[in-house]
Amino acid sequence: TYVEDEEREEIDKSLWNGVVVYVEHTYGKIHPVTFELLGKARELAEEINHEVICLFAGYNIADKGGELIQFGADRVYIYDEKELEDYRVEPYAAVFEDFIKHQKPSVVLVGGTTVGRSLAPRVAARFRTGLTADCTSLSIDENTDLAQIRPAFGGNIMAHIKTRDKRPQFATVRYKIFSAMEKDERRAGTIEICSISKELLKSGITVLESKEKPKAKYIEDAEVLVVAGKGIQKEEDLAIIYELADQLGAMVASTRPLIEAGWTDPKVQIGLSGRTVKPKLIITCGVSGSVQFIAGMKNSEQIIAINTDPNAPIFNIANYSVVGDIYEVIPKLLEKLKLEKREKIEVFV
């Protein structure tokens, strides 16, 4: 039919240029996922000879674009407006729309944060284009089609997805999936301040209050867990476990015997009669790995187990089996982590 011919018409992909990174930030403080996306955007852009472009929207941010260039952007477009002080979806979507209409980019990458996952679908729908959620791998074809891989069904299935007939191609990516490139203070790039009609920045949303988020309260919500087992001999010795957790921004959990001894709170028991956890990383310290304990943590993404007994059952499910004494290994590990952190801070200051 006529309609079909009209609407399925092939688009001219050569009219859509550039790999865009949306700059995620809180009151001007740039979220590190942005630098990771810039690293990936550079790779993709070089593959197809495009530029890496940043969209940076907020208030009082005009002087903050330089860092984006040092981490890989060729051009930074800044919208600096009072109406953009707090994140509200309609003015941010209006700015995004304005930017896309002017730039006509091929690819748009947005951090898979709670804000990114609210804004990206809003804008993708406005352009009636595709958005692939939570990509874990991205590559690009010569014809500028983005090959996107993402997990679905709670990670039990991977899907390879393309947006063949539409531009721009939107994708969200979570924090800590890709790697930022090293900061290069000599990298050159341009920064442009954009203006937009105030008419377009209206919102049905008023922000009444913003407060810092409380830290994760429950071990089920923690990204990283350090688990103390009976390999800990005295209550005071838990100090090294807490220090390790502190260094890693982790929460402490334990096996049942420590709870029975009154050393740890019942709320932090992992296992059949405790809680089920699935963190990104779990480090078990002096835990044998009883069936009841393993039932509560076997789906953790990465398991590092430290135990003196090479035959401990925990080693059957650990990704990294460390045959060693927690009283010796953990203090050494703490030294190394502190050193590592110091180096990292130096890079970022």
Added chain:
Amino acid sequence: MDITVCIKQVPSTSEVEIDQETGNLKRDGVDAKINPYDLFAIEGAVQIKEQTGATINVVTMGPNQAADILHEAFTLGADHGYLITDRKCAGADVLATAKALSEGIKKIGKADLIICGKQTTDGDTAQVGAEIAELLDIPHANNILAIKEIKKESLVVDVDMPTMIQTIEIKLPCLISVDKDLNQPRLPSYKVKKATKNKEITAYGVCDFEDSNEMHYGMNGSATQVIRIFPPTSNSNTESWEGTSDELATKIADKIVELKIL
């Protein structure tokens, strides 16, 4: 107040298998249920109904069997059920799903508030809500942790932001997607189940919509294409480390850096 809750039927288990020959998901014989996140959306609506006497419409897009979850929603407190079912809607991505749902919502009539779950347990994109809001041109907020106040023309809600919790006032009509901490969903009432067993469900197809151009729905209206699905490479990566405490500590520290934990 008229509330529309969007609910989806999903497989009971996320342990899906792929048919080695066709490369498709094996869906036969898999039980289905309400997307667990949508139970928080229904409960949120029912609590508002208890406070204000609102009417609750539930809508789903899916095959005929998806009517089951509408009946289930009745037992939880929903008043009217709408099923969008049409072969022309098959194979929809988020854009085409949001298109069908937004047209369905317009057809149902007045909706002061639309509530979605945070995400599904199958497609798992968490995008449908925001796209419906865009197509209806109303404000939306995702990741709602608490509904604090229901006013005549607005809601006050807590929103989960990357590093903050924002309390916002959002004008009606609007759409919110709710997180699992919002409430504790009630159990279905047996009494209501008996009473609503034969309750009618209204079915819509593309031809009932204001925009009945079939190019905007299902596979035709989708912007993304799933090229292939495959099982994840299993995380069966195992190594055993022995050595001096110092060597072991170095290996652990390197791994922690590699996993981007620091």
